[in-house]
Amino acid sequence: MRYSYIKPRRKSIFTAELQLLFVFFGITVFMLFLTYAFLLFKDYRFSQDVKDIDTKRVALNINIANMKKQITFIEKENLLSERIYTQNMVLKDSITNLFDLVPQRITLSEAKLLKNGLILYGITPNKDIYNFMLQAPLRSIFHKTYSSFYPLKNGWFRFVSTNYIDDNEVDDEIDNILNTDDEVKNES
Amino acid sequence: MKVSMSRQNIYLLVLSTLFLIFVLLFSFLVLIPKGKQYREQRNNLREKNRELQQYENFNSDTFKLLKKLQSDNRHIITAFKTDFNPQRFEKENKNFFSSLVISKKVYINKIEDEFSVYEVNTTSHISSPKSFYNFLDSINKSDWVIKVNFPINFKRDGDMIRSSFTMRVYKVAKDSNSSK
Numbered sequence: 001m002r003y004s005y006i007k008p009r010r011k012s013i014f015t016a017e018l019q020l021l022f023v024f025f026g027i028t029v030f031m032l033f034l035t036y037a038f039l040l041f042k043d044y045r046f047s048q049d050v051k052d053i054d055t056k057r058v059a060l061n062i063n064i065a066n067m068k069k070q071i072t073f074i075e076k077e078n079l080l081s082e083r084i085y086t087q088n089m090v091l092k093d094s095i096t097n098l099f100d101l102v103p104q105r106i107t108l109s110e111a112k113l114l115k116n117g118l119i120l121y122g123i124t125p126n127k128d129i130y131n132f133m134l135q136a137p138l139r140s141i142f143h144k145t146y147s148s149f150y151p152l153k154n155g156w157f158r159f160v161s162t163n164y165i166d167d168n169e170v171d172d173e174i175d176n177i178l179n180t181d182d183e184v185k186n187e188s
Numbered sequence: 189m190k191v192s193m194s195r196q197n198i199y200l201l202v203l204s205t206l207f208l209i210f211v212l213l214f215s216f217l218v219l220i221p222k223g224k225q226y227r228e229q230r231n232n233l234r235e236k237n238r239e240l241q242q243y244e245n246f247n248s249d250t251f252k253l254l255k256k257l258q259s260d261n262r263h264i265i266t267a268f269k270t271d272f273n274p275q276r277f278e279k280e281n282k283n284f285f286s287s288l289v290i291s292k293k294v295y296i297n298k299i300e301d302e303f304s305v306y307e308v309n310t311t312s313h314i315s316s317p318k319s320f321y322n323f324l325d326s327i328n329k330s331d332w333v334i335k336v337n338f339p340i341n342f343k344r345d346g347d348m349i350r351s352s353f354t355m356r357v358y359k360v361a362k363d364s365n366s367s368k
Contacts (some may be wrong), residue, residue, distance in 0.1 A: 015196060018203075025207050032214055039222040046229040053236045060243045067250045074265065075256045079356065080303065081264045084335040085328040091336055092324040099317050108344070115338040135352070 103133040117164040118142065120158050138163050258313040267333045272306060282329065284323040286313040286348060298361055306357045307337075313348045320351060333358040 004093075065079040098118065103107055106129065110121035118138075124130040127149060139145050142163035193201075206336055258265065274290040282288060291309040314320055327334050340353040 013199075019195070021200060024204075028207075028211065032211065032219065035219060036214075036222065037196075039219070039226050042226055043229060044221070046226075046233050048202070050229075050236055053233075053240050057240055057243055060240075060247050063244075064247050064250050067247075067254045071254055071257060071322075072201060074254075074261055076302065077264050077268050078257075078261050080299070081267070081333050083359065084333055087335055088324050089326055091340075092321050095317065095324075095340070096321060098271065110341070110343040113340040123249065166239075168266055 033088075101137050103129070105129055106134055116166075117162070119163070120161040121154070121160075122159055124159055125155075127157060130157070130159055130161075132177070135161065141165075195297050199333045240285065263329075264333070265333055268303070268333050268358065272308070273357070276331070276365075281323060281326065284314070284319045284326070286315060288312045293357060296356070300357075302361055304359045304361045306359065308355050308357065309351070309352070310355055311352045313345065313350055315348060316351070 009036040061068045061133065069084040095113070098113070102120075102122075106122055108120060112118075112119040121132075124134075130147070130149075133146060135147060138161065141167045144162075144164040148160045150160075152158055223361045233365065272293055274293070278288050278290060293306040294304040296307050324336060327336065332367045335356045335358070337354045338355050343350045
């Protein structure tokens with residue numbers, strides 16, 4: 001026996017209101033987890049970026065250290081070459097001065113330039129010319145000057161002039177310029 | 189006053205309350221700390237990027253300086269690397285001398301483990317001291333770093349002057365940090 005004219009519909013716990021609510025809840029949960037996922041992703045990206053930056057920084061550090069080494073070495077090369085070139089120029093000036101020092105009336109047959117001295121061999125018409133024109137300037141330059149004369153048949157004299165500078169002065173004046181020599185000696 | 193709520197509404201209220209609690213807990217326990225961490229890391233990354241930029245700028249400046257030094261000192265750098273060749277030296281400097289004989293180079297020592305020093309003995313004939321001055325001028329522009337060393341001997345030999353001297357040739361030691 002039927003009590004109603006309509007067909008009975010099934011009752012569900014998920015009513016339209018509840019379904020709407022679940023949709024809103026779902027959207028909210030989805031947005032919450034999306035935010036969380038975004039934060040996790042960013043966190044991962046940041047740590048990757050920091051790692052990359054650290055790697056780049058280490059590489060740059062090594063590169064900079066390497067370049068600094070090269071710069072220091074070039075500066076050393078430059079300094080050493082400057083010293084050597086200066087020494088060559090000083091030597092040139094010394095030899096020029098030496099030959100300018102010898103008067104025309106005195107003839108040199110040999111000149112030995114030592115690190116701390118000078119030995120001259122030559123011929124002079126007489127001892128006075130030698131003493132006044134050559135020995136006097138030599139005395140003003142060197143600390144010790146020794147001269148020997150040997151008479152020749154024509155009345156002239158063969159002379160040997162040995163001149164030395166004190167070692168201390170040589171160290172001060174010459175070795176400062178020729179610093180590289182000392183370094184070599186010290187190591188040997 | 190009696191409040192009558194349908195069963196449906198009670199479900200809705202309970203569910204909404206539970207959801208609110210979940211949202212609050214999730215936000216305060218997970219999202220907000222994570223957000224703080226995110227902000228810290230973002231600032232940290234900015235700082236690191238700034239530092240990296242400084243490093244890159246310094247690297248760039250150092251590179252420029254190195255290139256400038258290499259360019260300015262190209263002759264010296266090359267000269268320090270070049271092996272001394274007596275035949276080439278004789279050929280390059282024969283204009284200054286009537287005759288020039290160079291002995292085989294002898295290894296002397298190292299300077300600070302970075303430069304090797306070789307010594308060669310030289311015997312030559314020159315027409316006048318001027319030739320020797322010109323030689324000393326030109327030696328500073330030669331392909332090697334050479335120092336004319338004491339003792340230097342000049343001796344009259346007929347119309348010529350016989351000169352003998354030693355030269356020290358400086359070269360970058362092979363095991364040193366050369367400027368490549």
